[in-house]
Amino acid sequence: MSALQKLVLASGSPRRVELLQQAGIEPDRLAPADIDETPLKSEHPRSLARRLALGKAEKAHERLTQDGEAEGHYLLAADTVVSVGRRILPKAEMVDEASNCLQLLSGRAHRVYTGLCLITPSGKVRQRIVETRVRFKRLSHEELESYLASGEWRGKAGGYAIQGLAGTFVVKLVGSYTNVVGLPLYETVNLLVAEGYKVHFNWLSGLGAR
Numbered sequence: 001m002s003a004l005q006k007l008v009l010a011s012g013s014p015r016r017v018e019l020l021q022q023a024g025i026e027p028d029r030l031a032p033a034d035i036d037e038t039p040l041k042s043e044h045p046r047s048l049a050r051r052l053a054l055g056k057a058e059k060a061h062e063r064l065t066q067d068g069e070a071e072g073h074y075l076l077a078a079d080t081v082v083s084v085g086r087r088i089l090p091k092a093e094m095v096d097e098a099s100n101c102l103q104l105l106s107g108r109a110h111r112v113y114t115g116l117c118l119i120t121p122s123g124k125v126r127q128r129i130v131e132t133r134v135r136f137k138r139l140s141h142e143e144l145e146s147y148l149a150s151g152e153w154r155g156k157a158g159g160y161a162i163q164g165l166a167g168t169f170v171v172k173l174v175g176s177y178t179n180v181v182g183l184p185l186y187e188t189v190n191l192l193v194a195e196g197y198k199v200h201f202n203w204l205s206g207l208g209a210r
């Protein structure tokens with residue numbers, strides 16, 4: 001798939017770039033947007049994912065506009081939130097945070113929401129929220145400790161990365177797997193296409209699975 005228009009990915013997440021590439025879409029530009037990701041009081045995780053995706057998109061769009069580079073561009077942003085019930089888990093930066101998250105997730109089901117926000121070249125703002133349910137096995141002390149030692153949890157919502165070692169913790173998953181990794185591919189491609197982003201289906205000469 002190759003694009004006829006320009007696509008800006010408002011993200012600094014290497015996972016999101018890789019996921020887009022997996023769909024055969026190469027972003028023309030990366031424009032990470034740093035925003036305050038603190039949840040509001042009693043904010044629902046779904047609302048948080050929606051608000052933060054919009055915030056990232058608007059901030060990146062504003063910057064592109066200031067630089068005179070917004071014209072003719074699609075701009076895509078995303079935010080992934082992990083929750084147990086209404087409790088929102090942090091994006092783990094410290095080992096203690098990761099440890100607390102994993103103890104909470106152990107032997108239970110949780111939800112992962114990714115908010116998508118697309119700003120079209122004509123300035124329309126389109127949003128989608130995608131939900132995946134995941135159940136983890138009960139983690140032993142050894143599993144928890146060795147996972148923490150791996151460092152794979154760093155910078156990940158909920159303190160784990162399903163695409164790595166934590167994939168072995170998953171008993172059941174309902175919904176989109178790529179949504180958990182940070183960008184739901186089915187919904188992202190649908191959203192782009194619905195808003196007129198023209199793609200060539202050229203998969204025969206594409207990347208392919210390795």
Ligand SMILES: Cc1cn([C@H]2C[C@H](O)[C@@H](COP(=O)(O)OP(=O)(O)OP(=O)(O)O)O2)c(=O)[nH]c1=O
Pocket residue numbers: 010011012013015016032033037056078079080081082091112155156157158160161162163180181182
């Ligand atoms: C649950 C889970 C999250 N994650 C990642 C996806 C996101 O990168 C991150 C959640 O943080 P986000 O705030 O959604 O994204 P980010 O800060 O990494 O990137 P940016 O805002 O620049 O786009 O957690 C995984 O990689 N695997 C997982 O299994």
